[in-house]
Amino acid sequence: MSATAGSYLPPGLPAPVPEPDGLDAPYWAGTRRGELMVQRCPRCETWQWGPEWICHACLSPEVGWARVDGRGIIYSWERAWHPVHPALKEHGPYIVVLVELPHAGGIRMVGNLLGDPRQPVTIGAPVVAVFEPHAAATPPFTLVQWKVL
Amino acid sequence: MKERTLRGRVAIAGVGETTYYKHGQAPDSEFALALRAILNACADAGLDPRQIDGFASYSNDRNDPSRIAAALGLPELRFSNMQWGGGGGGGSAAIGNAAAAVAAGLADCVVVFRALAQGQFQRFGAAPPGGTVSGEQALTFPYGLISPAQRFAMRVMRYFHEHGIRPEAQRAIALASYHHAQSNPRAVMHGRPLSAEAYDASRWIVEPFRLYDCCLENDGAAAVIVVSAERARDLKARPAFLLGVAQGSEHRNAARGHNAPLYATSSFTSVAPHLYAMAGVKPADVDVVQSYENFTGGVLMSLVEHGFFTAEEANEFLVVDNLLAPAGRLPLNTSGGNLAECYMHGLELVIEAARQVRGESTAQVPGAEVSLVISGPMVTPVSSLILGGEAAL
Numbered sequence: 001m002s003a004t005a006g007s008y009l010p011p012g013l014p015a016p017v018p019e020p021d022g023l024d025a026p027y028w029a030g031t032r033r034g035e036l037m038v039q040r041c042p043r044c045e046t047w048q049w050g051p052e053w054i055c056h057a058c059l060s061p062e063v064g065w066a067r068v069d070g071r072g073i074i075y076s077w078e079r080a081w082h083p084v085h086p087a088l089k090e091h092g093p094y095i096v097v098l099v100e101l102p103h104a105g106g107i108r109m110v111g112n113l114l115g116d117p118r119q120p121v122t123i124g125a126p127v128v129a130v131f132e133p134h135a136a137a138t139p140p141f142t143l144v145q146w147k148v149l
Numbered sequence: 150m151k152e153r154t155l156r157g158r159v160a161i162a163g164v165g166e167t168t169y170y171k172h173g174q175a176p177d178s179e180f181a182l183a184l185r186a187i188l189n190a191c192a193d194a195g196l197d198p199r200q201i202d203g204f205a206s207y208s209n210d211r212n213d214p215s216r217i218a219a220a221l222g223l224p225e226l227r228f229s230n231m232q233w234g235g236g237g238g239g240g241s242a243a244i245g246n247a248a249a250a251v252a253a254g255l256a257d258c259v260v261v262f263r264a265l266a267q268g269q270f271q272r273f274g275a276a277p278p279g280g281t282v283s284g285e286q287a288l289t290f291p292y293g294l295i296s297p298a299q300r301f302a303m304r305v306m307r308y309f310h311e312h313g314i315r316p317e318a319q320r321a322i323a324l325a326s327y328h329h330a331q332s333n334p335r336a337v338m339h340g341r342p343l344s345a346e347a348y349d350a351s352r353w354i355v356e357p358f359r360l361y362d363c364c365l366e367n368d369g370a371a372a373v374i375v376v377s378a379e380r381a382r383d384l385k386a387r388p389a390f391l392l393g394v395a396q397g398s399e400h401r402n403a404a405r406g407h408n409a410p411l412y413a414t415s416s417f418t419s420v421a422p423h424l425y426a427m428a429g430v431k432p433a434d435v436d437v438v439q440s441y442e443n444f445t446g447g448v449l450m451s452l453v454e455h456g457f458f459t460a461e462e463a464n465e466f467l468v469v470d471n472l473l474a475p476a477g478r479l480p481l482n483t484s485g486g487n488l489a490e491c492y493m494h495g496l497e498l499v500i501e502a503a504r505q506v507r508g509e510s511t512a513q514v515p516g517a518e519v520s521l522v523i524s525g526p527m528v529t530p531v532s533s534l535i536l537g538g539e540a541a542l
Contacts, residue, residue, distance in 0.1 A: 009293050015280060016287035024284070050288060050405025076307035076412070081353040084296040093353075096294045098303050098407050108408050112292050123310045143291055 007132055008112045008145055009094060012087030015137050024051045026065045031142035034131045038107060040066040047105030070129025072099035072146070075108055077121045093117045099127055099146050114147045125149075154427050157542045159248040160381035160388035163194025163374035164500040169337050169491035173268025175368035183212040183264035184220055186370035190260065194374045195385030201374075203228030203256035205247040207239025208494060212264050228256035232396075232532075236297070237441045237487075237495035238416070238525030242532035244499060245394035247375040257376065263496040264370035288406040297443060298363055301527045302355045305446030308413035309357060312460035316357065318467040319445040320348050322481065323361040323488055325472035326442060330485025333511040337367060338489035362445040364487040371496040373503070389503035389520070389536040393428025395420045396532035403529050415450035415526035420533060425456070428535040432456035435535070436517040437480045437505045439498035440526075442487040447526030452479075455523060455533065474512040483512040495524050499534070506538045 018025040030037030039048040041055035042064040054061050076098040083089045095113040100106055113121060114130060127146040134141050166189065167175075167182045175182060191198045198221050204214035205228070214229040228250045232239035240263075247259035282290045294300065308314065327343035330336035343361060351360040381388035398416040402409045411418065425431065432455060440448045449463055457479055458466040466478070474480040484490040484501035491497050502520040504510045510517075518541045523533045 009291075013293065014282040014286070014290045016291050017281045017283050019283045019287075024287070028287075049408055050285065052405075056401060056404075076303045076310070078294075078299065078302040078306055079353070079356040080293055080299055080302075081355060082298075084299070085293070088293060094293055096292055096299070096303070098307075108406065108412075110289050110292055110294055110406055123307070141291075 007134065008114060010087050010091055013085060016141050017139065023053065027051065028141065031131060031144055036068050036070045036129060036144065037065050038068055038104060039063050047107050049107035068101060068104045072101045072127055074121065074123050074125045074127055075100040076123060077113065095121060097146055109144065111144050111146045114145050155248050155252055155394060156392050156427055156429060157390055158252045158378055159375055160378050160390045161373050161503045161536065162376045162381040162384045162388055163190045163196060163386055164503050165189025165193050166371040166497065166500060167369045169335055170368040171337060172366040172368060175266045179264045179266035179269055180212050182266060182370035183217065183262055186372040187260050187262055190372040190374050193386055196374060199224060200258045201260050202226065203247065203250055203259035205230040205243045205259055205261045206263055207232035207243045208235055208237065210263055228259055234528060234530045236525045236528040237443065238528040238531040240441065240495035240499060240524035240532065241394055241522050241534040242396035242530065244373065244375065244534055245396060245532065248391050248394065251375055251377055259375045260372055261375060262370065262372040263494045265494060266368040267366055268368060285405045298358055299355050301444055301447060302358055303407060304413060304527055305444065306357055308450055311413055312463065314449065315464050318449055318463050319362050320345060321467045321469045321472060322445040322448045323348055324469045326482045326486045326488035328473055329483045329512045330489035333484050333490055336485040336490040337365060338485060357446065358444050364443050365492040367492040369491055369493055371493045371500055373496065373499055387507045389506040390542055392430065392535040392537045392541060393424050394534040395423035395427065396530045398529035398531060415447050415454055416529050416531040417451055417454035417533065420531060421455045424533050424535060430519055430535060434519050435521045436519050437483060437514045438521045439482055439486060439502050440523040441495045441498060442482065443526065451523045451526040474514045480514045483510050498522050502536050506536050
């Protein structure tokens with residue numbers, strides 16, 4: 001896991017902020033530190049992502065958070081061409097990947113695949129998380145991108 | 150308790166729509182369009198509009214039933230129902246909700262309607278304005294995963310990977326819709342046929358979807374009259390009886406950030422068995438299918454999950470000739486559907502299914518008695534229904 005200069009997509013896309021009720025605040029705070037934090041139930045050890053107020057397996061309200069290693073495999077992907085947001089006009093294609101974390105119960109995370117946007121993409125390929133800080137944003141945030149190993 | 154089923158107890162007694170317009174081109178307000186579609190459906194049924202006593206819709210339709218009841222001067226309003234869930238997944242469910250109300254005696258004559266004039270509001274396929282996002286959107290929007298096409302391409306790509314689906318399978322679905330629209334004068338794409346070459350040359354929206362894999366966005370309104378089976382037999386139009394209806398989705402389908410345990414699904418694997426159980430028919434009994442095209446890949450998955458062929462048979466089954474009325478193995482989207490008739494959020498598919506049972510389609514399947522509608526693949530909840538003629542009861 002390493003930090004990266006610049007951003008994969010052009011500026012102007014909607015910026016993520018934690019939910020007003022605080023449910024996902026540990027995740028977003030973790031990304032700022034360069035850590036991938038997801039939910040793990042301390043009672044039954046079920047991994048859970050996205051976050052929820054109770055554990056979906058044992059219904060415990062004591063859902064904990066755990067740091068996970070930022071490694072995964074590409075579960076699915078897409079190459080977007082048509083710009084659906086003003087910030088993407090004239091930008092050209094970009095790749096979104098859905099990454100499975102087999103060591104964390106198979107939870108999945110959405111991000112961009114760094115590198116050539118026209119590169120071939122292979123489902124099952126191992127990838128590593130790359131933290132993309134947006135320090136100048138108000139409030140600042142960090143995205144989690146992925147790079148083929 | 151009597152057997153809990155809607156089979157044969159209610160019927161679609163009338164259907165109506167406005168002129169279908171290209172996006173942003175409706176000359177009237179969305180509310181006026183809704184009223185016109187409802188009045189057209191009443192005229193089709195031979196029913197005094199003052200007999201309406203309930204409304205059902207879906208996808209947060211903006212047109213409030215109480216205002217409609219006031220505008221129509223209804224003596225009383227007895228049922229007002231909104232199906233939760235975005236997109237077109239509620240189309241068949243709204244018919245089911247109306248049917249349940251009629252069968253249970255909550256109301257006698259329920260209108261299911263949908264009106265869309267997106268030029269007057271926010272489009273579905275464009276990002277909303279605003280600087281920040283939270284919750285589910287925070288996990289996807291900053292990565293440029295924003296529109297419905299982008300949301301569902303990820304599911305379809307995985308499904309195609311798991312089952313070796315080729316692009317030609319999606320193409321056949323698009324070509325069938327455009328073919329049927331050429332005989333339908335109501336269709337927005339009437340007079341604008343689509344060739345395989347034009348499909349192949351069309352631009353990517355988001356791989357694996359080309360332009361013609363994606364639904365239109367249109368203006369207009371549609372309405373369907375639901376009454377008891379007995380009452381429908383006394384009205385003008387040939388009844389299209391409800392044989393079965395089901396809605397829902399699989400275990401944790403809505404887990405955030407694309408974390409549904411069964412990811413590569415159109416959300417019908419648990420729903421379709423309930424549908425067939427109520428209807429008392431098998432996939433092989435179905436004469437004609439209307440399957441909601443948000444994106445062609447979703448149609449493919451829906452047809453598999455409704456048992457018409459396996460995923461491994463999809464490449465072989467999904468060739469254009471198999472999908473055309475009158476004689477294809479599985480005539481599909483015979484009005485042109487969301488791709489080529491009108492994106493009326495799939496309610497136009499329910500209308501077409503009823504017209505097939507009545508023998509009034511512009512691409513009629515001879516003797517169609519069992520007519521299936523699939524609403525809104527890949528969202529949650531989804532829904533589907535089966536209509537039948539008197540002989541199917």
